[in-house]
Amino acid sequence: MRNTNNNNNNSAEDQRKKESTLTSLDSRFNQTLRNVQGLLKGRSIPGKILLTRRSDPLDESSVQERTPEYERSLSYNEAGSSDHLAKAAEEEVQSTSKLNNNTNVIKLKTSTSEIENTSKEVQKSAMGARATDSARVMKFTKALSGTTVILEKLRELAWSGIPDYIRPDVWRLLLGYAPPNSDRKEGILRRKRLEYLDCVSQYYDIPDTERSDDEINMLRQIAVDCPRTVPDVSFFQEPQVQKSLERILYTWEFNDWELAASYSLLHFIQTRIPRGGGCDRLCWDLNGSGKFDIRSFYHKIRNAAPSSFPWKGIWKVKVPKRVAFFIWTAAYGQILTLDNLMLRGCPLTNRCCENRLPSTLKKNGEYDVKSYDELRSSRNIPFSGKAFGVLECLSILSYAKSVLELLACWHQGVKAWKEAPLFIIWAIRHPASGYVQGINDLATPFLVVFLSEYLEGGADNWSISDLSLENISNLEADCYWCLSKLLDGMQDHYTFAQPGIQRLVFKLKELVRRIDEPVSRHMEEQGLEFLQFAFRWFNCLLIREIPFHLVTRLWDTYLAEGDALPDFLVYIFASFLLTWSDKLQKLDFQELVMFLQHLPTQNWTHQELEMVLSRAFMWHSMFNNSPSHLAS
Amino acid sequence: MARRADEEYDYLFKVVLIGDSGVGKSNLLSRFTRNEFCLESKSTIGVEFATRTLQVEGRTVKAQIWDTAGQERYRAITSAYYRGALGALLVYDVTKPTTFENVSRWLKELRDHADSNIVIMLIGNKTDLKHLRAVATEDAQGYAEKEGLSFIETSALEATNVEKSFQTILAEIYRIISKKSLSSDEPGPASIKEGKTLVVGGSEENTKKPCCSSS
Numbered sequence: 001m002r003n004t005n006n007n008n009n010n011s012a013e014d015q016r017k018k019e020s021t022l023t024s025l026d027s028r029f030n031q032t033l034r035n036v037q038g039l040l041k042g043r044s045i046p047g048k049i050l051l052t053r054r055s056d057p058l059d060e061s062s063v064q065e066r067t068p069e070y071e072r073s074l075s076y077n078e079a080g081s082s083d084h085l086a087k088a089a090e091e092e093v094q095s096t097s098k099l100n101n102n103t104n105v106i107k108l109k110t111s112t113s114e115i116e117n118t119s120k121e122v123q124k125s126a127m128g129a130r131a132t133d134s135a136r137v138m139k140f141t142k143a144l145s146g147t148t149v150i151l152e153k154l155r156e157l158a159w160s161g162i163p164d165y166i167r168p169d170v171w172r173l174l175l176g177y178a179p180p181n182s183d184r185k186e187g188i189l190r191r192k193r194l195e196y197l198d199c200v201s202q203y204y205d206i207p208d209t210e211r212s213d214d215e216i217n218m219l220r221q222i223a224v225d226c227p228r229t230v231p232d233v234s235f236f237q238e239p240q241v242q243k244s245l246e247r248i249l250y251t252w253e254f255n256d257w258e259l260a261a262s263y264s265l266l267h268f269i270q271t272r273i274p275r276g277g278g279c280d281r282l283c284w285d286l287n288g289s290g291k292f293d294i295r296s297f298y299h300k301i302r303n304a305a306p307s308s309f310p311w312k313g314i315w316k317v318k319v320p321k322r323v324a325f326f327i328w329t330a331a332y333g334q335i336l337t338l339d340n341l342m343l344r345g346c347p348l349t350n351r352c353c354e355n356r357l358p359s360t361l362k363k364n365g366e367y368d369v370k371s372y373d374e375l376r377s378s379r380n381i382p383f384s385g386k387a388f389g390v391l392e393c394l395s396i397l398s399y400a401k402s403v404l405e406l407l408a409c410w411h412q413g414v415k416a417w418k419e420a421p422l423f424i425i426w427a428i429r430h431p432a433s434g435y436v437q438g439i440n441d442l443a444t445p446f447l448v449v450f451l452s453e454y455l456e457g458g459a460d461n462w463s464i465s466d467l468s469l470e471n472i473s474n475l476e477a478d479c480y481w482c483l484s485k486l487l488d489g490m491q492d493h494y495t496f497a498q499p500g501i502q503r504l505v506f507k508l509k510e511l512v513r514r515i516d517e518p519v520s521r522h523m524e525e526q527g528l529e530f531l532q533f534a535f536r537w538f539n540c541l542l543i544r545e546i547p548f549h550l551v552t553r554l555w556d557t558y559l560a561e562g563d564a565l566p567d568f569l570v571y572i573f574a575s576f577l578l579t580w581s582d583k584l585q586k587l588d589f590q591e592l593v594m595f596l597q598h599l600p601t602q603n604w605t606h607q608e609l610e611m612v613l614s615r616a617f618m619w620h621s622m623f624n625n626s627p628s629h630l631a632s
Numbered sequence: 633m634a635r636r637a638d639e640e641y642d643y644l645f646k647v648v649l650i651g652d653s654g655v656g657k658s659n660l661l662s663r664f665t666r667n668e669f670c671l672e673s674k675s676t677i678g679v680e681f682a683t684r685t686l687q688v689e690g691r692t693v694k695a696q697i698w699d700t701a702g703q704e705r706y707r708a709i710t711s712a713y714y715r716g717a718l719g720a721l722l723v724y725d726v727t728k729p730t731t732f733e734n735v736s737r738w739l740k741e742l743r744d745h746a747d748s749n750i751v752i753m754l755i756g757n758k759t760d761l762k763h764l765r766a767v768a769t770e771d772a773q774g775y776a777e778k779e780g781l782s783f784i785e786t787s788a789l790e791a792t793n794v795e796k797s798f799q800t801i802l803a804e805i806y807r808i809i810s811k812k813s814l815s816s817d818e819p820g821p822a823s824i825k826e827g828k829t830l831v832v833g834g835s836e837e838n839t840k841k842p843c844c845s846s847s
Contacts, residue, residue: 217704220730221653221703224653224654224675225653225654225675228654228672228673228674228675229674230674231672231673231674232672237672434705435705436703436705436706437653437675437676437677437701437702437703437705437706438675438677440675441674494705496705496708497708497709498705498708498709531678531709531712532678532679532681535677535678535679535709536677536678539677539678540677544674544677590681590683590696593681594681594682594683597680597681
C-alpha cells in the first residue's frame with residue numbers, strides 16, 4: 001500500500017492534497033528509502049526499483065533532520081573502514097547535538113557537558129542525532145500536549161526513535177499502560193501501582209510453605225537467572241536491583257488475565273444466591289426446564305445427540321470473545337489441548353490443571369480440594385446450591401472424554417452457571433505461559449527506561465540505593481505492567497514448546513529465502529537450522545545480540561509496532577541476519593552456528609541499528625501485502 | 633575456502649551438555665573449548681554450540697558440543713538436539729542438592745529422546761566451593777555405579793578435571809565405535825546405515841577434502 005502511494009504521487013500538488021496521516025506515512029517511507037539507498041549503494045538487493053525515489057517537497061525541518069543521516073550513510077559506503085567512519089560519525093553527532101541543545105527550547109536531560117564526557121556517553125545519547133533533534137522533539141511535544149494523545153500519531157513518531165527524556169511516558173502510552181487521556185493518567189497509574197503492591201504481597205511475600213512445588217521451582221529458577229541478567233552492566237549486579245527484578249518476574253507469573261477471569265467468576269458465583277434456595281430436589285436434566293418431557297426422553301433412549309454442536313453454550317454465554325473462540329476451536333478438536341497431546345504421545349503435566357485451579361479454589365476458602373473429592377465420589381446425589389457449579393463442572397470434566405461432550409451435557413438454568421464450563425475449560429486446558437529463561441532479559445529495558453525518570457546520567461553510574469522505597473515500588477509496578485502488556489501480545493511464545501516462536505522462526509526462514517536466495521540455499525546445504533540461532537533472537541527479542549545501550553532504541557520501534565510486533569520481528573530479524581549476507585556464504589556449518597551465536601555487534605552504533613530497521617521497514621512494505629512478490 | 637590444518641580429523645563426535653540451570657554447563661564448555669571462565673555468564677537460551685579438536689587414543693577427534701538450556705520449559709526444544717549425540721555430560725552442582733536429585737529426571741529424558749547406546753557421564757561441578765558442598769562424592773559415585781554411568785567431579789573455575797572429563801567421555805565413545813567397526817569387519821554401507829549415530833561417514837568425507845584442496 002505504501003508502495004503504490006509512492007508511485008502514484010508524482011507531482012508535489014498531489015501530495016499536498018493527501019491526508020496528513022498518509023503524508024507522514026509517506027515521509028517515513030521516503031526517509032527509510034534515503035537511509036537504505038545510502039547504505040545499500042552498490043549492493044544488489046531485490047526491489048531496486050524502489051530505490052529510485054522521486055524528488056518530493058520537504059519542509060525545512062525535515063531536511064535538516066535527514067541530511068546528516070544521509071550524508072553519514074554515504075560516507076559509510078565510500079569510506080569502507082568502519083573505524084574511521086564511526087569516529088567521524090561521533091564527531092558529527094557531537095556537533096549536531098551541541099547545536100540542538102543550544103537552540104532547543106526544551107531543556108533536555110542530557111546536557112552538553114554530559115555528552116562530551118566520554119565517547120561511550122556520546123554513543124549512548126547519539127540516539128541518532130535524529131531522536132534528540134529539535135524538530136522531532138517539537139513533534140513529540142505537540143503529540144503529547146493535548147488532553148487526549150492520538151496513539152496512531154505517536155506510534156508514527158516513536159517508530160524512528162524517541163528522545164530519552166520522554167521515552168518513559170511514550171512507552172507507557174504505547175503499551176496501553178497509561179491512558180491516552182491525560183486527565184485520567186494520574187489516577188490510573190496510582191491504581192495500577194497499588195494493584196501491583198497487592199499482587200506482590202499476595203504472591204511474593206509469602207512463606208515457601210504456602211507455595212506449590214511449581215511455584216517454588218519457578219522462584220528458584222528466577223533466582224538463578226536474575227544475577228545473570230545483563231552482567232556487563234554493573235547496575236544490574238546490585239542486589240537490590242536483582243531483588244526488584246525477581247519480584248517483577250515472579251509476580252508476573254500470576255498475572256494471567258485468565259486467572260483474573262476465574263477469580264471474577266468465583267467472586268460472581270459467591271455473591272449469587274441460588275434461586276429458590278429450598279431443599280435439594282430431583283429434577284429432569286435432559287432439558288433446560290428441569291421438568292420431564294417426552295421429547296428429550298425419546299431422544300435420550302434413541303441415543304441421539306441432543307444437538308449437533310453446542311453453539312449456544314459457547315457463543316450465547318457472556319465470556320470474553322477470546323475464551324469463546326478458544327472453546328470453540330477446542331470443541332472442534334483443533335487445538336492441542338491435553339487430550340490431543342495425549343493422543344500424540346506427548347503427555348505433559350499442565351501446571352494449571354494440577355495447581356492453578358485447585359489453589360484458586362483453596363485461596364477463596366470455600367472450595368477446597370478435599371470437599372471437591374468428597375463431592376466427586378458421591379456425585380450421584382443431585383445438588384443444588386452454589387458449591388455445585390464449579391465442582392460439578394470439574395468432576396464432569398474429569399469424566400467427559402472431550403470438550404464437546406462436556407459442553408453438550410452442561411445444562412444449567414441459572415445464567416451465571418453457563419459461564420462456568422467455559423472458564424474452567426479455559427483455565428485447565430489453555431496452555432499457561434510462564435517464566436521462561438530470557439524473560440528476565442525482557443524486563444531490563446523497562447527497568448532502565450523507567451529508572452531514567454529518577455536517576456541522572458547513564459546506567460553505568462546509577463545506584464538504586466539513591467531511590468526512595470516508594471519510588472522503587474512505583475518503578476517495579478511500571479516494569480511489571482509494561483512487561484505484562486508486552487508479553488500479552490505474544491502469549492504462545494512462552495507456553496509449552498513455545499509454538500509462537502517456532503512459527504516465527506519458520507516465517508523468518510521463508511522470508512530469507514525470498515529475499516536472499518543464495519544465502520538461504522547455502523544455509524540449507526550446510527544443514528543449518530534457523531532454530532539453531534534464531535530461537536534466542538525471538539526468545540529475547542534481540543537483547544542478547546546487540547550492545548545494551550542500543551536496546552532502548554530498538555524497543556522504540558517494537559513498541560510503536562504494537563500488536564503487529566510479532567510479524568514485524570520477522571522482518572527485523574531477516575534484515576539483521578542479512579547484514580552479514582556475504583560473510584554467511586563463506587562459512588561452513590560449524591562456523592555458521594558459532595558466528596550466528598556470537599555476532600560481531602559489540603561496536604555497533606545507532607547507525608547500524610537504524611540500517612537494520614530501515615531495511616526491515618522497506619522489506620515489510622514490499623513483501624507483506626504481496627505474499628507472492630519475488631517468490632518466483 | 634581453504635580448509636585449515638586443524639580442520640582435519642578422523643572422527644566427529646557429537647556430545648550434549650545437560651543438567652539443571654545454573655550448574656555451570658556453559659562454563660565447563662568454555663573452559664574446555666577456549667580455556668575461559670566467566671563468572672558473569674548469561675543464561676543459555678535454547679542451545680549453544682562449540683567445538684574443539686583433540687587427540688584421543690592417537691586419533692584426531694573433533695568434539696562438537698551442544699550446550700543446552702537447563703530450564704524445564706526448554707526441554708521440548710533441547711531434546712531435539714539429543715538425536716545423533718554419541719555422548720552426554722550430565723552436570724549437577726555439588727553445592728545444590730536439588731540439582732543432584734534431578735539427575736534421575738535428566739536420565740529419563742535421555743533415555744526417552746537420545747539413542748539407546750549413548751555414553752553418559754555424570755559430572756559434579758563447582759568443587760572449588762568446598763565450604764558449600766552439599767552432595768557427597770560417595771553418594772554421587774554410588775548413584776553413577778548403580779546407573780552405569782561414569783563419574784567425575786570438576787571445577788570449571790579452577791579448571792580441575794575439565795579436560796579429563798571430556799577426554800574420558802570421548803575415549804569411551806571412541807572405544808565403542810572402534811569396537812563396532814571391528815565386529816563388522818567390513819565397515820560397509822550397511823553398518824553405517826544401521827548406526828546413524830556413527831558420524832564416521834563424516835570423517836571420511838573430511839579426510840578426502842584436504843587432499844583435493846592441497847593438490
